[in-house]
Amino acid sequence: MSLTSALSSAMSGIRAVSRGSEIVSGNIANANTPGYARRTLSISSDSTGPAIGVRVNGVVRHVDQQIINDRRLAAAETGYRNDTTTALTRIEDLIGTPDQIGSLAARVADFEQSLITASSRPDATERLTAVAFGAKDLAQSINAVAQGIQDTRSQADRSIDAQVTRLNDALKGVETLNAQIVSTNSSRVNASALEDQRQLLIDEISEMVPVRLVARDHGAVALYSTGGTVLLEGRAAELGFEPANTVTPYESIEDGTLSGLTINGVSINTSSTNGRLRGGTLIAQFQIRDEIAPNAQSQVDALARDLVERFEDSSVDPTLGVGDPGLFTDSGDPLDTASETGLANRLSLNALVDIDQGGESWRIRDGLGAAAPGDAGDASLLIALTDVLSTTRPQASGDFGPSSLSVEGIVASLSSQIGSDRLREDRQLSFASAQLNELTQLALADGVDTDAEIQALMVLEQAYAANARVLSTVDEMFDTLLRI
Template identity: 45%
Template sequence: MSLTGALYNAFSGLKANSRAAALVSTNISNATTESYGRRELALSAGVAGTHGGVTIKGVIRHSDPVLTADRRLSDANMGAAGDMYTFARRMEDLVGESGTSGSLTDRVTSLENALINAASNPAATQRLENIATTANDLAKSLNKLSDEVQLARQGADATIARHVTSLNEAVVRLDEINDDVVKANSTGGDVSTLLDERQRLIDGISEIVPLRVVARERGEIALFTQGGAVLLDGRPVEVGFEQTPSIGAGMSLSGGQLNGLTLAGLPVNSTESGMFAGGRLGAQFELRDVATVERQAQLDGIARDLIDRLGPGGPDSTLGALDPGLFTDAGIAFDPLNENGIAGRIEINALVAPGSGQSWKLRDGLGAATQGEVGDASLLVAISAALEAQALPGSAALDAVPSSFINQVANFGSDVVGTRVRAENEQTFAISQNTGLKEIELSKGVDTDFELQMLMQIEQLYTANAKVMSTVDQLLERLMSI
């Protein structure tokens, strides 16, 4: 081999060593960075007919597509489970633990105790006022729960809009990266950084909706949801959604008052069986259109049961058939055909509201024109008995089983707790699965011990190439001196 050939070989080796050392440094510094793919220098022997040496063919970015796909699906499941648990936990906190102060069952118990206390001394105005206060507190508790359910629906609707915006922005950026990857590949450039950015974007989208990534020619990718919706294939496809300014009880997607998703301007199925089900976007639709609707229906059923028990035909014989009872629909008589949202409208009758000065009507009847016998507790006892009676609820949202009012409320509270427990278990499983997949993914990523060993080898190769160049330099100097 000539001195020129040896010099060329050593120079190409030094160049490769320098590039390899830079890649090792990058690998180590990003060992715990999510979406980062380990880099490795691709080398080949010099072309035949030349002096030899090594040629840098490019940079290899290592990844496991199957494992990454499983982890992304797990991301979607974990996001959805987290959203469902958050709502279930919020409802449990609002309903309160049975028997604790301020809980829904405590409000019912306080009313029953106030009735019993007043029946023992019906002439005591203070005890009658306590009935009005506890009844008003119970109605307000139902109002608050109903309001919170509708706020949760409104929040879910707004979150859907944010997810759709993030989804569209990420898909547009992925389309731009597709173009950049094609250009870089055509010029022999390093696309590793672009691929890292692409994976980061896809990871972000995968929490919103489960994805399927398909490789295309020249390094491009196509993006589909697990349900089959095309998000990117040659060009981005826009997902559309129009947020509803105000959501009330009774408004629904099927009824046309709420909006669903569109894909390229065409409506698509936005339910749990649709093309966007499975991630946080699907969970928000589940919350807005299913979970909250069921909770509202149960609350409305409880409110209706309370109104029915103490309305016309109940213990107060002074009420006419069309008169509002102790509990009203925003001040008027309740219409069974207008059950939707009654939990948010239920109020104590203004005739006996706290501070009205007419609490004696609780003892003598809402329709009484004048006070009766102050020692007569028969109506108070009858009201208490009506609440304790094993009655069949009029609402289809409650179980068609005869039950007392306190048991209806307790059953509702138990259902809320049970839903929270199931949601928590699902979230725990999703987190455990996701954590395990991420650990496997990281274990197949950058191994810092291995990278340090590589760095030591690079140092040895660098020293050897440098020694060759130094030797060639000495030989050239000797030849020049002859």
């Protein structure tokens, strides 16, 4: 080997070592950077010229795409289950359990106890007043549950709007990065940093809508939802949604009063079972707004209807005429079965006995339609009110099964249903979280190992020293030749 060949070989080695050191340093510095993939330098022997040296082929970005794809799907499932579990937990908390002060079951028990107490001393005004307040507390508790359910729907609607905006921005970002990566690769410049940014954006997209990634030419990618919808193929799809901000019990996606979802102006199915974007946090919010909360609302409305029907029966209170509202009313009106939707929000105590509205508590003892106070010692109506509260009867609405239920039984069934749904979702969440954790650990195992990188850096230092020694030796030999 000639001196010039040795010099050229050593110089190419130093250049490769310098580039390798830069990559290793970058790996160590970004070991905990989200989306960063470990890089290595690809080198080979260069014998194309008169001298043998080291050729730098490029930078290799190490990712296990299958693990990343599986992790994304697990993250979408975890986000979906987390959102539905949170919504069900909130509704469950609104209803409460019998041992909780202020729960629906506790309010029913308090009301029943106030009736029993008043029955023992029907002449005691304070006991009759306690019945009125107990009935009003029960009505207001049902109001609060219904309003909490609508607040959950409103929150879901706002979340959908925010996620659609994020999703559109992220898809546009991937489209832009695709173009930059193609351009960079065409110029034979390393595009790893751009690919890291794109991976982060796709991770964000997949949490909202689980996606499948398809590689395209020159480093570009296409994105499809697991339901088959094209989200990015060259150009990004545009999702559309019109927020309602405040959702009422009378609005639904079926009657068009609530917005659905569009892709490039075309409406798509947003159901949790066969929706084309199902599986992520976006459809979870649609499920909360359009399925979970409305189902809970219909059950609470059925409870309100049962209360109104029980106490406006003239066989219970003979002083009531046809069409007269009973102890519980629909905003002061008698029950209209055609307007059951939202009844839980409108449920109220009859103003005739509502102390806060100037009502008179003696009417609870003598009848809502009584012209004047009757026998102060007559507890027959109070006993009838107590009995009708605990009487079991088939339910005209709601989904409580074929069994006959008392008011307490309806509340218990409602609480049990919501609790069972929440428990089922919680189990699914635990499974999805465990799966996500395992896949995350697998992805991290393929990431940057700082110990291995330091070892690689030591090898590079040795290679640098060897090449530097060759340069020094060649320099000494040139000096010797020049002195001859």
